[in-house]
Amino acid sequence: MNIGDKVRMLRAKEQGIVTRFLPGNQVEIEIEDGFRIPVLRSEIVVVSPMEATRFKPEPTVDPKKPAKTEIIGNVGIYLAFVPTSERGGVREVEVLLVNNTDWELPFTIGEERETRYTGLLSQVLRARSFARLGQRYSLATFESWPTFLIQALWHRSGGTTLRPPLVKRIKCRAQTFQANSGTIPVVNQTGHVFQLDVEDTVEPAPAKPKAEKPINAAALRESLMGMTDKTLPTPVERPSAQVDLHIEKLLPNGFGERTSADLLQIQLQAFEKNLENAIASGMDDITFIHGVGNGVLRNELHRRLGKNPNVAYFEDAQKEKFGYGATKVKIK
Template identity: 25%
Template sequence: MKFEVGDKVVIQHSNDEGEVVEIINDKMVLVDVRGVRFPAYTDQLDFPYFKRFTEKKLFPPEKKPKKYIDQLPPEKPAPGKKKERIALLADGVWLTFLPVFDSDEFGDEVVESLKIYLVNNTSVGYGFSYHLNYFGKSDFDLDNRIDAMQDFYLHDIPFANLNDNPVFECEYTLLKPDKTRAEHFETTLKLRARQVFSRIEEIRKKGEATFSFKLFDSFPFREPEETVDPRGVLSGSGFRIYEASRARQHLEPARSELDLHAEKLTDKPGSLDAFEILTLQLQTFEKYFDLAVAHHLPSMIVIHGVGTGKLRDDIHEELRTKRNVKSFVNRYDPRYGYGATEIFFEYGKK
């Protein structure tokens, strides 16, 4: 290993100086640059003294008059320059994965495990309760907090565990309560091994160290709550009363026809790569499938297009494991060709 924990290093592409704080493997380390930590490949780093001795100085350094601490102006951040973070991500809260590589018995580079980080690129701090489930069974739980514009290391998972359909669930609360915002907020991320394999290939080609999934943009506002109390007794005592038979009225409307083409789901489809579009499509499908079941729709048409068939295959794979699915079919239809799947639901007796 070229570097050890505590070594001072220089980031070649940015010329920033930092310190090695963790050895990830023989090709990657965790570097701290002015309080910001991120992974870096060792071939992208160098020792500061090598940089200083190899710099060509055409002129001797100019002697400047001494300045005392009370003479220095307050430091101002350079305009337009942001802190370098674990990943260059847009605003929002993200789940970021760092593949840890190792060599197998044949000398080939393989992914041994994934380091998982919660990345908060918002101006608000959150308390969070994180859970990792396999086939509905809890495997890892963590309660903690993450401040604004910070990264939080969660844990590692073996790469082979991706074959066990991991589900990442997280519930958030505001560190500073806001009466206009919801009391809590939940997100769920389901990963499939094939998606992660293709994502890792993409970042290797680009020379990047991590890949990420956006969990949400901003904490939602509080929704108005309706109470029903014909006698007024309980509500007068401070209790909130809900009528179960009207619960569906408070859900978002279901769709009997769902179009998953990228231009129907986002205003800027060109800004997303193929993997991000597929992830958005599958998350949208999950959302409206659940709404269709909640509203007891008899059937639902999902328009996935023809293309390579990857989106269709992933949806069919999900449908085979879903409760309340009586059957589904992908047959020719004059309106969609073979680019749509019709789902038929069944519900238990009341």
């Protein structure tokens, strides 16, 4: 089971897409109405992409009921390195581009070496499939590997949401290369895998080094000695265990001429400030009340929480009281 897989619950009718792995042998799935819920792995099964064609029931259309929104796997583009058999005592890897989404992906991939670009492969990558570059790289010359440049478009037949092109550069480093070992989605082989369509998961190509300033030994020694009597730590305001992010609470005197984007930014700033203060003040957990609405604020909070290294996990909180309108954050 991988992020982006379509799954079905064993004890309910809901289907969804795997968006995140949680502690306690749980996964988070996004169901049809856009909500994300935690579910035990033992309570779901992966839906085969062949199921729709092999077990297609006769369509029954009720004009009084609106058609259900199709669940689309939107996340899961990977650059993967698979070890091959040794040739002449030299260990090598082959490079794969993996599409674990429901989109077709017209793409190009090439090498960048300083100012020179070399194209390696260009084709259309079908949904839930992968492509081999047909080129191998020796682990003995790892430090001289090029920067890989991947450019792709998102395509689905019929009416769909326009998505911006995918452009990623990845320069392999020894530490991150080993840390990203695991099972490669779709291919189901062990290798080194980098996800390209999630922010901050791919290490960018290194920038040209700037000239370093001379080190002031006295200033460095003073900084390593810790706080002096001249500087005192600023006290951190401990937030409430429940923070209401409804805009009416944050702007009790009215919205003025602020746009929807301005109001969302105010809510996100309140979220970031309270989360940072909760972490700094040593709180074990904090709950953010965001409401249901159209899901924009909730999804943005979950995206930021998923990237915060100080967050152990987060989940929908107190469904009896808030429904899916609140998120509880467990702090490390």
